[in-house]
Amino acid sequence: MSRMHVVPILDKVRESHHTTTYRFRADFGGQAGQFVMVWIPRFDELPMALSYLGPVKGITVHAYGDATKALASFNLGDRIGVRGPYGNTFRLQGETVLAVAGGTGVASLIAAIEGFAQQGARVTTALGAKTAEELLFADRAGASGEVHIATDDGTRGFRGFVPALAEKLLEKHRFDQVITCGPERMLRGVVDMALKRGIKVQASLERYMKCGIGICDACAFDDKLVCLDGPVFDGEVLAASEDFGKFRRDKSGRRIPI
Amino acid sequence: MSRMHVVPILDKVRESHHTTTYRFRADFGGQAGQFVMVWIPRFDELPMALSYLGPVKGITVHAYGDATKALASFNLGDRIGVRGPYGNTFRLQGETVLAVAGGTGVASLIAAIEGFAQQGARVTTALGAKTAEELLFADRAGASGEVHIATDDGTRGFRGFVPALAEKLLEKHRFDQVITCGPERMLRGVVDMALKRGIKVQASLERYMKCGIGICDACAFDDKLVCLDGPVFDGEVLAASEDFGKFRRDKSGRRIPI
Amino acid sequence: MVDLRTEVAGIRLRNPTMLASGILDETGGSLLRVFEAGAGAVVTKSIGPEPREGYPNPTIVEIEGGLLNAVGLPNPGIEDFGDEVKKALAGQAVVIGSVYAKDAAEFAQVAARMADFGVAAVELNLSCPHAKGLGTEIAQSEEAVAEITRAVKDAVDVPVFPKLSPNVASIAPFAVAAEKAGADGIVAINTVKAMAISPELAMPILANKFGGLSGPAIKPIGVRAVYDIYEAVDIPVIGVGGVSTGRDALEYLMAGATAVQIGTAIATHGIGVFAAVTKEVASVLGEIGLPSVKDAVGAAHE
Amino acid sequence: MVDLRTEVAGIRLRNPTMLASGILDETGGSLLRVFEAGAGAVVTKSIGPEPREGYPNPTIVEIEGGLLNAVGLPNPGIEDFGDEVKKALAGQAVVIGSVYAKDAAEFAQVAARMADFGVAAVELNLSCPHAKGLGTEIAQSEEAVAEITRAVKDAVDVPVFPKLSPNVASIAPFAVAAEKAGADGIVAINTVKAMAISPELAMPILANKFGGLSGPAIKPIGVRAVYDIYEAVDIPVIGVGGVSTGRDALEYLMAGATAVQIGTAIATHGIGVFAAVTKEVASVLGEIGLPSVKDAVGAAHE
Ligand SMILES: Cc1cc2nc3c(=O)[nH]c(=O)nc-3n(C[C@H](O)[C@H](O)[C@H](O)COP(=O)(O)OP(=O)(O)OC[C@H]3O[C@@H](n4cnc5c(N)ncnc54)[C@H](O)[C@@H]3O)c2cc1C
Ligand SMILES: Cc1cc2nc3c(=O)[nH]c(=O)nc-3n(C[C@H](O)[C@H](O)[C@H](O)COP(=O)(O)OP(=O)(O)OC[C@H]3O[C@@H](n4cnc5c(N)ncnc54)[C@H](O)[C@@H]3O)c2cc1C
């Protein structure tokens, strides 16, 4: 069991107007692709990817709804709860890797990008955001390999969605592994284009979670659990899925179209 | 915490008309001087010295009251509960050791006798019983050193009590360590004669016990606990004791003269 | 070979383990997966008349010896749940449908719909703190337990298993009340009222403040409840609370349970726990010379 | 420097830890030893009118998450116990005398003798299953709790602390009944009804079959009880159940306890647990910027 660690925020870095990285010290492990459940006291407890591993861990959070907006007002020294690490990890197998990240999805990918680079793989990152100001971790990705940028509004790099950029890269270069995280429809596109070319692909999914430890069934996905069997799934599994990109579960457990 | 191990009796050896050794397998440790709490189902749970250490442990029990008599009717394969090991151990420090054992007291000493011998000390055992038939572990003690025997009725060896025999041995030979176990009045005598000669002495006490783990206070002895701080006490501690050889606690906790 | 089969109110089980209500049982996929992993039967999440989101997070706290939860009965509502049950039944799972409601009439309605889906039995979750009966929790009023049991018995043809709360002075009278009202079996126990506080934040961790304790911590409480109930009633008892090994299961069986349910242990042992428990039950029974699970039931009574 | 002192009904404690009744407290030597090891106060074994041998062994089972016990109130009887209390008091220990009896009149007698010995307060063990009041365990009848509290209050001049059982549907009303009857503080909780069975022997391990669960397993149950009681009464609450670390103690303090008692943790941590708990309480309070134990009391309430 992983008990709740209530820890002060040691560092807070504004990454864009709506996204912030929070750093904290926690004496549990954590590998590329894993997440923690983050308790924002008085608001909610939410799954967040570990965007920094090691003893001073980090999460990178889009202030989206009530709880994540409340978190944005937390100051250094204020305490949050974290428990984990949970979920499976990216398998770091491959020599030439394409990472395709949309929005805060890069928070789930960045540790894998760095992990691949550290073990000598050539990593190319296709990084997408709505607009230039919202691009995350371009520097960290750049320190691990080549970075190509896409923005919806064309304020930086390729104008358009990141899957389109990824497709261009796949056409031009040889890759033996694709990793991706972002909105589920985007993942669908990336998984399809990789499988079509016979390239291995791993995608990290985000689903509504309650327990994070494989008991509440809130994150059910086909007959799998995103918190336990995922969040990283192989492209083949996703391609065969009835739910991927089509259905999600709401808080009551109802299966509804995405 | 040491959970109750319910184990079949693997071996049963009649040592005398009233004393039997029971062997059983239990995957907990156990050192010279330590005891286990033995659950005799439907009867009682009692403290018993480990007369055999190692994976196939043993206890050597005098069929004295209801529970120990009931145990005598247990057959091979019948199950008893054991938990432990509890208590402190004999410190195996000394080159020339005199072990003074009265009655079933040798069950508490025999592992220490063997332990001393194994590490190269010269061990002399003064072994006492009411009568020759009741002598226990003379062979095992003999395999570890010299054995001198005392019987109250003179059916074997010295006629008289074992402390008197011990005194003779102390007069004749040099010892740097005495260990002893038996009735508390006997212990009193042995402790006194050793201390008088400036020889270190360790005595193992037997007091009424309930928990065996230092919480119920049943085995209170001065401000110590026989189950936790003992059962092995240094002679100096015993010599300074208000209770040693004088007072015991009954099952209700009343302090009564021995 | 030890005979592992057991039978609860006519429902035949290949082994005495069941999935407990509320754990990996809100979707057909998970129900089936747990059954295929070795559970003798699977009990669904407690389903109510309408969809319910449950409490906000944190809803679960991992603590020493188990879990504290206040999920607050999230469920898709009985209408949407038919598809999930059907999916599990299509895979040959033995499914017991757990239901909750606010009063006897509503219990009867929801249970009747659940029975329509083809479940082998219905389990009544009487520990719902939202559903007030007679001014207190339903589970704390013998009359409410009896009334609800009777209403559901009248509404369905499958066996009915009221599930009792341990948060009472004495549990056996509740089992007796349920038996008199026609219950076909008793499930015991639900979680124990509890709370966890974060010292650093000086506040309860659960958003709901209070929650229910489950896991190894409550095993001795559940075993005692089952022992007491077994002495008081003639219908079968299904034991639940802190089972994570075959020896735990045997404590319940010997206390009088005909089958055991497993919930929290899935968090620590994964869904392989059903096969592992069954295996250890067989091995201990073999060792002590009992030929079948049925021989173990109630063996700890004189 | 965090101020560790606390005060319960006028009794000043150097720190908020106390020895719980029934653990290493049947003899003056042990009481004193525990006090000297760092307890703020020591509560005696529950003493009755006559000597009692208690139940036969096994009386204690070591289980996952704590202990199960059915010692059956062995005690030397109130007359012989004076010497033990005197020995502890002579060593400057702060001693609270726990008593049990079969009815209100006998409680008053035993408590009066205990007070004569010079204890700082008397604690009433109402969870005695032998002492039947109004047809049930005393601890399960609000009237019995009130009646006994009142009788003892009339008989002694020191503060009176009834100790409540968790084996009830709702504990707060019992605290309210005790407060109305004049109690100066509430102690909660006693052990939780439980049982352990040996699968190999197919029988309960305790000679008494049933016992009480203590230790980490019951901590969340005790914290919740204290939280509820704190909201219901104005007298101080003393929390007990599963405390073995400073963070455990803080859960109780923040739930509303003015002090905590420690029993079972002695089996796992030794009597050094009192100093260790106190040290961790100070360090966590320092870390979160609370200047004193008193500031922590009840901090988890809004
Ligand atoms: C494995 C995993 C890793 C994630 N990593 C990150 C990350 O690194 N950075 C980041 O910004 N976001 C991440 N998320 C998503 C993040 O958890 C949600 O966006 C966040 O919970 C929204 O909370 P809110 O209060 O702002 O929004 P709300 O207003 O509460 O909800 C907005 C939407 O967020 C989603 N959501 C709400 N609660 C949860 C929940 N308990 N679990 C999952 N989704 C929820 C729902 O889709 C909801 O419609 C991750 C999610 C998962 C499952
Ligand atoms: C640390 C220790 C090690 C021991 N080792 C051995 C041993 O190796 N072999 C052996 O034969 N005996 C040993 N004993 C003594 C043994 O425990 C008692 O003699 C035995 O419990 C008597 O039980 P009974 O049912 O036969 O007698 P009962 O009729 O119950 O009592 C007879 C006497 O035995 C003593 N006794 C009873 N119950 C207990 C108890 N729970 N704890 C301690 N004493 C008790 C009392 O003095 C009592 O008056 C040891 C005792 C202790 C404390």
Ligand SMILES: Cc1cc2nc3c(=O)[nH]c(=O)nc-3n(C[C@H](O)[C@H](O)[C@H](O)COP(=O)(O)O)c2cc1C
């Ligand atoms: C997360 C969680 C959710 C639960 N939900 C329900 C429920 O919906 N209905 C119900 O009757 N019991 C529910 N329970 C109680 C369990 O079915 C079971 O009675 C309890 O957890 C004890 O068993 P365990 O220790 O094996 O988990 C839930 C328990 C947990 C931990």
Ligand SMILES: Cc1cc2nc3c(=O)[nH]c(=O)nc-3n(C[C@H](O)[C@H](O)[C@H](O)COP(=O)(O)O)c2cc1C
């Ligand atoms: C061996 C043992 C004996 C006990 N005896 C008593 C007792 O005599 N009187 C009493 O009020 N409580 C008694 N208790 C209960 C404790 O005082 C305490 O309420 C309970 O053990 C929970 O605290 P803990 O988890 O710190 O042990 C006893 C507990 C144990 C384990």
Ligand code: FES
């Ligand atoms: S979040 Fe609970 S099972 Fe995945």
Ligand code: FES
């Ligand atoms: S036997 Fe219980 S304290 Fe020693």
